[in-house]
Amino acid sequence: MSRGLFITLEGCEGSGKSSQAKMLAARLKQEGYDAVLTREPGGTPLGEAVSKILKWSTPGSINPIAELLLFNASRAQLVTDIINPALNTGQIVICDRYTDSSLVYQGLGRGLSPEIIQHMNDIAIQGLTPDLTILLDIPVETGRERKRHDTADRFEQESLDFHCRVRDAYLKLAEEEPQRWRIVKADAPKQTISEAIWLHVKGMLGA
Numbered sequence: 040m041s042r043g044l045f046i047t048l049e050g051c052e053g054s055g056k057s058s059q060a061k062m063l064a065a066r067l068k069q070e071g072y073d074a075v076l077t078r079e080p081g082g083t084p085l086g087e088a089v090s091k092i093l094k095w096s097t098p099g100s101i102n103p104i105a106e107l108l109l110f111n112a113s114r115a116q117l118v119t120d121i122i123n124p125a126l127n128t129g130q131i132v133i134c135d136r137y138t139d140s141s142l143v144y145q146g147l148g149r150g151l152s153p154e155i156i157q158h159m160n161d162i163a164i165q166g167l168t169p170d171l172t173i174l175l176d177i178p179v180e181t182g183r184e185r186k187r188h189d190t191a192d193r194f195e196q197e198s199l200d201f202h203c204r205v206r207d208a209y210l211k212l213a214e215e216e217p218q219r220w221r222i223v224k225a226d227a228p229k230q231t232i233s234e235a236i237w238l239h240v241k242g243m244l245g246a
Contacts (some may be wrong), residue, residue, distance in 0.1 A: 043073075043126040044243060045167070047137040048236075050175035051206050052195050053182025054225045055232065059175060060135040062233045063240065067131055072244070075125040078135035079113060083120050086113035094192040101193075103149040107156060110141055111163040118164055126167075138164060139172060143208035144194065148201055171243050173236055174213050175225035179203050182225075 046063070050056040060076060067074035080090040089109050093101070101109070114137070125132050138160040145151045179202045186195055213220035221239040225232055 041129055043128070043130045043132060044171070045122065045126060045132050045134070045169045046240060046243075047134045047139070047169040047172045048175065049136060049139050049143075049172055049209060050225060051177060051179060051182050051202055051209070053185035054175035054177045055185075055229065056175050056225075057135050058229065059173075059232060059236060060133050062229070063236055064133050066233070066237055067133075067240075072131050073129070074131045074133060075121070076133050076135075077117060077121050079117065079137060079140065080110055081113065082117045082134075083113070085116045089113040094194070096193055098193050098196050103145055103151050104155075106149065107141060107145045107151060107159055110145070111159050114138070114160070115163040118167055123167065134169075137169060137172075139209070139212055142212060143205050147204045147208035148197070169219060171239065172213075172220050173239060174209055174220055174222045175232070176206070176210065176222050177225040179206055 048056045048060045048063075057078070060078070064074045064076040079086070080093055081087050089112060093106065093109055117134075122132050122134065141156050141160055142153065146153055146156050179199060183195075183199070183202070189195075210222075213222055223232060223235045223239070227235075
């Protein structure tokens with residue numbers, strides 16, 4: 040049995056990433072593929088517990104290094120329990136956020152060195168990198184406006200400057216590794232975005 044396909048979705052707050060991940064998983068199943076949807080932080084009992092700490096602790100209460108370690112604790116469990124087993128049975132795994140989120144949020148966002156982040160990420164993932172990463176790119180102000188009526192978590196409460204740094208970092212990563220990344224403009228109707236994502240995924244599937 041051939042190994043499955045690993046697809047990650049990345050983006051700033053309000054990019055619609057989680058909704059699009061669900062729509063992609065549904066489309067794959069509709070087309071007859073065996074797809075697994077998961078997310079970071081979360082996806083396992085340990086990951087869900089970590090997610091609550093990371094998202095709903097008091098702003099400023101978690102040291103950036105501690106934050107990075109918490110993300111990678113969740114990530115290591117997710118890779119071991121969910122992602123690798125699914126890939127090993129030939130399934131397509133869609134993950135809402137992965138290591139690139141740490142590179143941008145804890146890197147340019149929090150100011151940690153890329154070398155430290157990459158080292159910790161490497162320990163957690165044990166060589167598992169995505170086959171395709173979709174960046175849902177949206178102007179920061181537009182994304183924040185979309186989330187205006189939601190209860191803001193610890194990351195969403197960060198400053199405009201923080202979120203601008205995050206967006207810039209995402210675009211830089213995509214520019215540096217164009218063979219893996221595909222940029223989809225996320226300030227469009229949901230179905231338009233979904234179709235743009237599907238065209239990239241379809242290309243990977245050879246469909």
